[in-house]
Amino acid sequence: MVLMLIMLTAGSMLAQTTALRVGNLVDPAAGTVATNQVILIKGSLISEVGPNVAIPEGTEVIDLSSAWVMPGLMDAHTHITLDGLSANMSLETLFLRATTAMRALLGLKTAQDILKTGFTVVRDVGNDANYAAVDVRDAIRRGWFTGPTVLTSGKIIGPFGGQSSRISPEQGPFWLFEYIDADSVDEVRKAVRQNIYYGADCIKLVADNSAFYYTLEEIQAAAEEAHAAGRPVSVHVMGGEAARNVILGGADSIEHGFHLSDELLELMKEKGTWLVGTDFPEAHLKRMMYPGATEEASRIIDRLKRAHKIGVKMAFGSDSVSNLPGKNRGDMMLDYLDVWQAAGVPPAATLKAMTTSAAELLKIEKQRGAIAKGMAADIIATPASPLENIQALRQVMFVMKDGKVVKHAP
Ligand SMILES: [Zn+2]
Numbered sequence: 001m002v003l004m005l006i007m008l009t010a011g012s013m014l015a016q017t018t019a020l021r022v023g024n025l026v027d028p029a030a031g032t033v034a035t036n037q038v039i040l041i042k043g044s045l046i047s048e049v050g051p052n053v054a055i056p057e058g059t060e061v062i063d064l065s066s067a068w069v070m071p072g073l074m075d076a077h078t079h080i081t082l083d084g085l086s087a088n089m090s091l092e093t094l095f096l097r098a099t100t101a102m103r104a105l106l107g108l109k110t111a112q113d114i115l116k117t118g119f120t121v122v123r124d125v126g127n128d129a130n131y132a133a134v135d136v137r138d139a140i141r142r143g144w145f146t147g148p149t150v151l152t153s154g155k156i157i158g159p160f161g162g163q164s165s166r167i168s169p170e171q172g173p174f175w176l177f178e179y180i181d182a183d184s185v186d187e188v189r190k191a192v193r194q195n196i197y198y199g200a201d202c203i204k205l206v207a208d209n210s211a212f213y214y215t216l217e218e219i220q221a222a223a224e225e226a227h228a229a230g231r232p233v234s235v236h237v238m239g240g241e242a243a244r245n246v247i248l249g250g251a252d253s254i255e256h257g258f259h260l261s262d263e264l265l266e267l268m269k270e271k272g273t274w275l276v277g278t279d280f281p282e283a284h285l286k287r288m289m290y291p292g293a294t295e296e297a298s299r300i301i302d303r304l305k306r307a308h309k310i311g312v313k314m315a316f317g318s319d320s321v322s323n324l325p326g327k328n329r330g331d332m333m334l335d336y337l338d339v340w341q342a343a344g345v346p347p348a349a350t351l352k353a354m355t356t357s358a359a360e361l362l363k364i365e366k367q368r369g370a371i372a373k374g375m376a377a378d379i380i381a382t383p384a385s386p387l388e389n390i391q392a393l394r395q396v397m398f399v400m401k402d403g404k405v406v407k408h409a410p
Contacts, residue, residue: 015043018377018403019055020062024385026070028355029370031348031387033068041377044402049371062408064398068385070351071369072120072148072378072401073393074358075333076276077234077255077317080114080136080150081107081128083329091127091321092164095178104132108145110329111136115148116407117330118396120378121369122148123317123362125204125234125255126156127178134199146406149378151362153234154200155180157191157222163209179206185221188214192225202226202362205235205251208242219249232363234276239264247273253361255317257307258300265310274361275312278319279304279339284332287324297339304343315358316350334394347390354393377403 020039027034038053039046055061081103082091089097098106107128114122124133133152140147155178156162162179173181182191192203203226207214219235226233232252237243239259246254247267253274254260260268260275268275280290282297290296307314318333327335340350359369368376381398399407 016403017042017047017056017059018062018400018405019053019059020069020379020400021065022067022069022381023065024068025049025371026068026351026385026387027371028070028348028351031352033385033387036065037069039069039371039377039379041400041403044377044404046371046373046375046377048373062398062405064381067381067383067398068387068392069371069379069381069398070386071355071371071375072380072399073118073354074121074123074316074362074369075114075119075318075354076123076253076315076358076361077125077278077319078114078122078329078333079127079319079321080110080122080124080329081132082321083110083323095127095129096174098129100129100132103129104135107132107136108139108147111140111147111150112145113328114330114333115146115401116399117328117334118380118393118399119330119333120148120380120399120401121151121358121362121364123151123153123202123234125153125202128152128154129177131155131198137201138199146401146404148401149364149368151201151364152199153202153204154195154198155191156204156206156236157182157188157195158206159183159210159212159214161210163206182218185217188218188221189225192222196226196229196231200231202231203233204255205233207235207237207246208240209236213237213242214245214249216245216249219245219251223250223252230363232361247271253315256319258296258303260303260307262306262310265307265312268312269310272313274357275307275314276317276361277304277307277314278317279336279343280319281335281339283324284320284335287322301339301343304339304345308343308345308349313357313361314349314353315361316354317358331394337390337393341390347387350390351386351393377401 285293
């Protein structure tokens with residue numbers, strides 16, 4: 001009896017019920033809107049959705065009757081523990097100066113900024129010192145801090161030297177704090193296993209950062225090891241033969257792919273390879289001192305246009321690594337909407353890439369990315385329809401994460 005009472009109390013404490021009165025409920029998978037709906041949330045999950053949902057007495061009711069409501073946004077390519085440019089130091093200087101503890105604190109702050117902007121899931125694809133993003137993920141998961149769902153890749157696996165640019169041999173391989181050198185099929189397998197052991201949710205390779213790029217067999221080895229453990233493989237690659245190896249080797253996604261030809265995009269479509277295009281706006285490339293920023297920015301728009309036309313599966317990813325004055329990381333991520341717009345991608349397709357499609361790539365589509373019974377209550381709202389103008393996502397005024405209201409600016 002005493003036990004039952006305790007269980008009942010615990011149960012009622014856990015299952016706090018909230019109801020959202022929704023004027024316009026957006027379904028990103030279908031690109032449709034249902035009007036005058038009620039979403040009932042118990043604890044962290046959505047328990048009912050529909051036009052005639054009865055609201056139990058004592059339920060907290062939140063009025064979003066003049067808003068557009070949709071699942072939280074997702075970014076499949078972030079680096080939450082990086083912010084070199086705002087601190088006016090190159091990333092290599094940051095790698096040398098900041099401790100893993102400091103990087104984790106930076107990651108937590110960045111993740112919280114991102115959540116308030118409307119992104120409820122981020123995938124961190126490495127450059128997190130000694131697994132700092134794993135710690136950020138776990139601290140949020142334990143409920144110590146409010147934050148988005150963080151999925152992490154651990155250290156980036158690459159050919160000798162990672163993404164560093166020729167350090168003097170006397171300095172030693174300092175990049176090993178951020179990368180795992182893997183230069184054969186067996187070393188790639190071991191690197192994947194090492195990352196999974198230290199808590200990675202996914203695997204990230206850099207295929208073509210130097211003169212030597214990964215062979216078909218090396219990509220296949222990474223995919224085999226990662227898939228056996230239920231982890232997707234994402235690979236940084238720009239185009240050419242390196243990209244062909246990535247596609248044919250069975251990687252789940254190409255990251256960047258700025259120089260992909262139509263033929264390779266067709267091959268991606270055929271093989272079901274995702275494109276996480278990290279479609280940088282020109283202003284961001286300039287800020288990063290990217291060589292030939294203007295030309296590269298127009299190449300990126302052109303590649304996005306072609307990928308959409310060919311019908312390659314696309315998930316939104318920004319690769320934003322710094323903040324500009326007056327903008328937090330989430331704002332920086334939303335700047336990419338300009339590029340999707342410039343490429344002529346319709347708002348519904350862009351929103352899908354930021355929700356349903358990203359969830360599928362990240363293998364969390366059974367828990368997140370849709371507003372339906374049994375799904376996590378990751379919900380955002382905007383004052384205008386993102387299906388008419390995708391820029392409405394810059395005005396997210398309501399954010400609920402796992403059933404908790406994080407932001408509500410009526
Ligand atoms: Zn990146």
